[in-house]
Amino acid sequence: MSFVALSAIILIPAALASGPADYAGAEACRPCHSANFTSQSSTSHAHALAPSSPPQPGDWAFGAGLQAITPVTRVGPDSYREDGLTWYRSLNGYAITLGQHDEKGVVFRTLDPAARFLTCFACHSTGPLSLGKEEEIIPHELGVRCEVCHGPAATHVRDPSHSRLRTPAELTAVAMNRFCGQCHRTDSETGEELTDLRDPRNARDQPLRLAASACFLRGGGRLNCVTCHPPHQQVDQSASSYDVRCQSCHRKLVHRQQVAGQACVSCHMPRIPNGPYLTFANHRIATYSPGNPILPATPRGPR
Ligand code: HEC
Ligand code: HEC
Ligand code: HEC
Ligand code: HEC
Ligand code: HEC
Ligand code: HEC
Ligand code: HEC
Incomplete structure (x- = not known):
C-alpha cells in the first residue's frame, strides 16, 4: 500500500485538518443520545478492537468474534506480529489465520513501507493513531465508534445547536459505498483493491458487489448500505428479517418455483466461503444456482 493510501485510511473519515483534540469519544455522546449510545455500544463495530485478556493470547484482539478473532502481539521495540492462530466461531476453536501458512505468525516492522499494522489499527479504531515510545501504536478510541461516521464532534458536544454533525445518510448511494468502502473494501491481506467479481476473496467486498446488482443499478439510487443495516444496531x-426490505421494492413477485416460507436472501444473497472457516453474504443481489454462490446464473451487468 502506498503512503498516500495509508494516510487516506488513517485520516478517515474526518476532515484532513483534525487532530486528537477534535474527537470527543463515544462516552461524551451518552448524556444526550443515550439510545444510540447504548445500541451502538453492543455492535461488532464497537468491539472490532480490544486489548487481549487472559487466557486470550496476544496483546490485541482484532475482530468482535461474530466470525473470528485474530490476536496481534508486539514483539519488539519496532515490530508487531499477526498471530498464526485465529479463533473462529464456526469452529469454536483456533486454526491457522486466513492468509497464513503455519502457526508461527507473520512479523512486520511498525513503519514498514506497507504499514500493515498501522492500517489494521486504523480500520478497527476511531480517530487518529499515534506512535508512543519505541513505535508503539496507540489507537485513539477502540472499535468503530460514533465519530468514524459522524466526524470529529468535540465542537458539537460543547455547543450542539451551533455545530451540526453530518450523517452518512445524507450521501448518495454511490458515495455511501465509497464511504463504508474505505474499510469494507480493500483486501486486508494485501492492501490491494480487488475488482474481479469471480474472486472469492472479494466475498467480503460488499460495496463492489452491491454496486454490480441490478437492484442498485436500476433502483434509482434508493438502495444503499443503511437500507438493510440500521447503523447503530448489530x-x-x-435471514427472514431482510424480506421486508426486498419487498419495499419488489411488491408483486411471480416465481416459477416454490419459494414460500424461505428468506429472499437465502437464494438471492447466498453465503460465499472465504477460506475454510469464514463465509460472507454475497452482496451482488441476483439469481444463483445452488453450486455457484459467486456468479449469477443469469448474469446481467458486469461479469
Ligand atoms: C449536550 C448534548 C449533546 C451531546 C453531548 C451530543 N449531542 Fe448530538 N445532538 C444534540 C442536539 C440537541 C442535536 C439536535 C441539533 C439540531 O437539530 O439542531 C444533536 C444532533 C446530533 C446528530 C444529528 C445530525 C442531524 O442533523 O441529523 C448527530 C449525528 C449527533 N448529534 C451526533 C452526536 C455524537 C456522535 C455525539 C458524541 C460525540 C453527540 N452528538 C453529542 C445534543 C448533543
Ligand atoms: C473505520 C472503518 C469502518 C468504516 C468506515 C465502516 N466500517 Fe463496518 N466494520 C468495520 C470493521 C473493522 C468491522 C468488523 C467488526 C468485527 O470485528 O466483526 C465492521 C463490521 C460491519 C458489519 C458487520 C458486523 C460484523 O460483525 O461483522 C456491518 C453490517 C458493517 N460493518 C456496516 C458498515 C456500514 C453500513 C458502514 C458505512 C455506513 C460501515 N460499516 C463503515 C469497519 C468499518
Ligand atoms: C481496510 C480496512 C481494514 C484493514 C486494513 C484491516 N481490517 Fe480487519 N476488518 C475490516 C472489516 C471491514 C471487517 C469486517 C468483515 C468484513 O470484511 O465484512 C474486518 C474484520 C476483521 C476480523 C473478523 C473476521 C473477519 O475476517 O471478518 C478480524 C479478525 C480482523 N479484521 C483482523 C484484522 C487484522 C489482524 C488486520 C491487520 C493485519 C486487519 N484486520 C486489517 C477492515 C480492515
Ligand atoms: C457506521 C456508521 C455510524 C456509526 C458508527 C454511528 N452512526 Fe449515528 N448515524 C449513522 C447514520 C447513517 C445515521 C442516519 C440515520 C439512519 O439512517 O438511521 C445516523 C444518525 C444519528 C443520529 C441522528 C438521529 C437518529 O438516530 O437518526 C444521532 C443522534 C447519531 N447518529 C448518534 C450516534 C452516536 C452517539 C454514535 C456512537 C455511539 C453513532 N451515531 C454511531 C451512522 C453511524
Ligand atoms: C431500492 C429498491 C430495491 C430493493 C430494496 C431491492 N431491489 Fe431487487 N431489484 C430492484 C430493481 C429496480 C431491479 C431491476 C428490475 C428490472 O430490471 O426489471 C431489481 C432486480 C432484482 C433481481 C433480478 C436480478 C438479476 O440480475 O437478474 C433480483 C433477484 C432481486 N432484485 C432480488 C432482490 C432481493 C432478494 C432484495 C432484498 C435482499 C432486493 N431485490 C431488494 C430494486 C430493488
Ligand atoms: C428458493 C429460492 C428463492 C427464494 C426463497 C426467493 N427467490 Fe426470487 N428467484 C429465485 C429463482 C430461482 C428465480 C429465477 C426463476 C424464477 O423466476 O422462478 C427468482 C427470481 C426473482 C426475481 C426476478 C428476477 C428476474 O429475472 O427478473 C426477483 C425480483 C426475485 N426473485 C425476488 C425475490 C424476493 C423479493 C424474494 C423474497 C420475498 C425471493 N425472490 C425469494 C429463487 C428464490
Ligand atoms: C439488500 C440488503 C443489504 C444491503 C443493501 C447491504 N447488506 Fe450487508 N448484509 C445483508 C445480509 C442479508 C447480510 C447477512 C446477515 C447474516 O445472515 O449474518 C449482510 C451482512 C453484512 C456484513 C457481515 C458479513 C457477512 O457477509 O455476513 C457486512 C460487513 C455488511 N453486510 C456490510 C454491508 C455494506 C458495507 C453495505 C453497503 C455497501 C451493505 N452491507 C449493504 C444485506 C444487505
Whole structure:
C-alpha cells in the first residue's frame, strides 16, 4: 500500500485538518443520545478492537468474534506480529489465520513501507493513531465508534445547536459505498483493491458487489448500505428479517418455483466461503444456482 493510501485510511473519515483534540469519544455522546449510545455500544463495530485478556493470547484482539478473532502481539521495540492462530466461531476453536501458512505468525516492522499494522489499527479504531515510545501504536478510541461516521464532534458536544454533525445518510448511494468502502473494501491481506467479481476473496467486498446488482443499478439510487443495516444496531443474522426490505421494492413477485416460507436472501444473497472457516453474504443481489454462490446464473451487468 502506498503512503498516500495509508494516510487516506488513517485520516478517515474526518476532515484532513483534525487532530486528537477534535474527537470527543463515544462516552461524551451518552448524556444526550443515550439510545444510540447504548445500541451502538453492543455492535461488532464497537468491539472490532480490544486489548487481549487472559487466557486470550496476544496483546490485541482484532475482530468482535461474530466470525473470528485474530490476536496481534508486539514483539519488539519496532515490530508487531499477526498471530498464526485465529479463533473462529464456526469452529469454536483456533486454526491457522486466513492468509497464513503455519502457526508461527507473520512479523512486520511498525513503519514498514506497507504499514500493515498501522492500517489494521486504523480500520478497527476511531480517530487518529499515534506512535508512543519505541513505535508503539496507540489507537485513539477502540472499535468503530460514533465519530468514524459522524466526524470529529468535540465542537458539537460543547455547543450542539451551533455545530451540526453530518450523517452518512445524507450521501448518495454511490458515495455511501465509497464511504463504508474505505474499510469494507480493500483486501486486508494485501492492501490491494480487488475488482474481479469471480474472486472469492472479494466475498467480503460488499460495496463492489452491491454496486454490480441490478437492484442498485436500476433502483434509482434508493438502495444503499443503511437500507438493510440500521447503523447503530448489530447486524441482523435472521435471514427472514431482510424480506421486508426486498419487498419495499419488489411488491408483486411471480416465481416459477416454490419459494414460500424461505428468506429472499437465502437464494438471492447466498453465503460465499472465504477460506475454510469464514463465509460472507454475497452482496451482488441476483439469481444463483445452488453450486455457484459467486456468479449469477443469469448474469446481467458486469461479469
Ligand atoms: C449536550 C448534548 C449533546 C451531546 C453531548 C451530543 N449531542 Fe448530538 N445532538 C444534540 C442536539 C440537541 C442535536 C439536535 C441539533 C439540531 O437539530 O439542531 C444533536 C444532533 C446530533 C446528530 C444529528 C445530525 C442531524 O442533523 O441529523 C448527530 C449525528 C449527533 N448529534 C451526533 C452526536 C455524537 C456522535 C455525539 C458524541 C460525540 C453527540 N452528538 C453529542 C445534543 C448533543
Ligand atoms: C473505520 C472503518 C469502518 C468504516 C468506515 C465502516 N466500517 Fe463496518 N466494520 C468495520 C470493521 C473493522 C468491522 C468488523 C467488526 C468485527 O470485528 O466483526 C465492521 C463490521 C460491519 C458489519 C458487520 C458486523 C460484523 O460483525 O461483522 C456491518 C453490517 C458493517 N460493518 C456496516 C458498515 C456500514 C453500513 C458502514 C458505512 C455506513 C460501515 N460499516 C463503515 C469497519 C468499518
Ligand atoms: C481496510 C480496512 C481494514 C484493514 C486494513 C484491516 N481490517 Fe480487519 N476488518 C475490516 C472489516 C471491514 C471487517 C469486517 C468483515 C468484513 O470484511 O465484512 C474486518 C474484520 C476483521 C476480523 C473478523 C473476521 C473477519 O475476517 O471478518 C478480524 C479478525 C480482523 N479484521 C483482523 C484484522 C487484522 C489482524 C488486520 C491487520 C493485519 C486487519 N484486520 C486489517 C477492515 C480492515
Ligand atoms: C457506521 C456508521 C455510524 C456509526 C458508527 C454511528 N452512526 Fe449515528 N448515524 C449513522 C447514520 C447513517 C445515521 C442516519 C440515520 C439512519 O439512517 O438511521 C445516523 C444518525 C444519528 C443520529 C441522528 C438521529 C437518529 O438516530 O437518526 C444521532 C443522534 C447519531 N447518529 C448518534 C450516534 C452516536 C452517539 C454514535 C456512537 C455511539 C453513532 N451515531 C454511531 C451512522 C453511524
Ligand atoms: C431500492 C429498491 C430495491 C430493493 C430494496 C431491492 N431491489 Fe431487487 N431489484 C430492484 C430493481 C429496480 C431491479 C431491476 C428490475 C428490472 O430490471 O426489471 C431489481 C432486480 C432484482 C433481481 C433480478 C436480478 C438479476 O440480475 O437478474 C433480483 C433477484 C432481486 N432484485 C432480488 C432482490 C432481493 C432478494 C432484495 C432484498 C435482499 C432486493 N431485490 C431488494 C430494486 C430493488
Ligand atoms: C428458493 C429460492 C428463492 C427464494 C426463497 C426467493 N427467490 Fe426470487 N428467484 C429465485 C429463482 C430461482 C428465480 C429465477 C426463476 C424464477 O423466476 O422462478 C427468482 C427470481 C426473482 C426475481 C426476478 C428476477 C428476474 O429475472 O427478473 C426477483 C425480483 C426475485 N426473485 C425476488 C425475490 C424476493 C423479493 C424474494 C423474497 C420475498 C425471493 N425472490 C425469494 C429463487 C428464490
Ligand atoms: C439488500 C440488503 C443489504 C444491503 C443493501 C447491504 N447488506 Fe450487508 N448484509 C445483508 C445480509 C442479508 C447480510 C447477512 C446477515 C447474516 O445472515 O449474518 C449482510 C451482512 C453484512 C456484513 C457481515 C458479513 C457477512 O457477509 O455476513 C457486512 C460487513 C455488511 N453486510 C456490510 C454491508 C455494506 C458495507 C453495505 C453497503 C455497501 C451493505 N452491507 C449493504 C444485506 C444487505
